[in-house]
Amino acid sequence: xxxxxxxxxxxxxxxxxxDLLGVLKNKKDEEGMMKIMEGLKLLSSSCQVDANxxxxxxxxxxxxIQSCKENIDRIKDATDPDVELEHxxxxxxxxxxxxxxxxxxxx
Numbered sequence: 001x002x003x004x005x006x007x008x009x010x011x012x013x014x015x016x017x018x019d020l021l022g023v024l025k026n027k028k029d030e031e032g033m034m035k036i037m038e039g040l041k042l043l044s045s046s047c048q049v050d051a052n053x054x055x056x057x058x059x060x061x062x063x064x065i066q067s068c069k070e071n072i073d074r075i076k077d078a079t080d081p082d083v084e085l086e087h088x089x090x091x092x093x094x095x096x097x098x099x100x101x102x103x104x105x106x107x
Contacts, residue, residue, distance in 0.1 A: 024030075
């Protein structure tokens, strides 16, 4: 025969099972759970839309950043030859002045 301690546990367990069945059978609880599930689905869908929009925005900004980097590099490349050309022009002008001075001295 089972001890009184085990019998109490079994009776308590049966009582909890009956309570659970009562909750599950309760129509209001079922409707509430359905509303919660619908709300969760809507929230999940909304979060997914937000995540997709955020991902698209991030990709757009990455493209803009890359475009800006390319523009900066292009401008640097275009600027460097101009600076070099000015430097060479200055050297040429100095050489021409030296040549003119030498020609004047020879006369």
